[in-house]
Amino acid sequence: MASLILLLAMFVLLWVLLIRPQRQRQQKQQHLLSSVEPGDEVLTVGGLYGIVRDIDEEDDLIVEIAEGIQVRIARRAIGGVVKPEDEDDELDDELDDDVDEEDGAPDDEDRVVDSEDSVSEPAPEDTPALDHR
Numbered sequence: 001m002a003s004l005i006l007l008l009a010m011f012v013l014l015w016v017l018l019i020r021p022q023r024q025r026q027q028k029q030q031h032l033l034s035s036v037e038p039g040d041e042v043l044t045v046g047g048l049y050g051i052v053r054d055i056d057e058e059d060d061l062i063v064e065i066a067e068g069i070q071v072r073i074a075r076r077a078i079g080g081v082v083k084p085e086d087e088d089d090e091l092d093d094e095l096d097d098d099v100d101e102e103d104g105a106p107d108d109e110d111r112v113v114d115s116e117d118s119v120s121e122p123a124p125e126d127t128p129a130l131d132h133r
Helices: 002-034 085-096
Strands: 041-044 049-055 061-066 069-073 078-081
Touching: 002 078, 041 061
Parallel strands: none
Antiparallel strands: 041 049, 041 078, 049 061, 061 069
């Protein structure tokens, strides 16, 4: 009896941790794909950004990837919808809230190191180089 309860508990745990989240992701992706309309900026699974110009009779999307260049892609090839710039502005405002009010500098954990600051001194000229001319 105890082993049956343990087996049932493991199945419930498996369902809660693996199956349920996967179904939620699938439903979210399906909703995203069905809500794509002309005028939306999309990112394909292949990494191309473009603007949906039309939806043809086969439910494929006509996407403009550059001025005057349109491609036909399957709806399922959409990886995501790029949010409008005004939503990006809201994100920038939230990031600005992380800046210290006292000195206007970012918090220590948000600090970015300049690449010029991290470059070491150039090697002396007497060191062997890999220059094969």
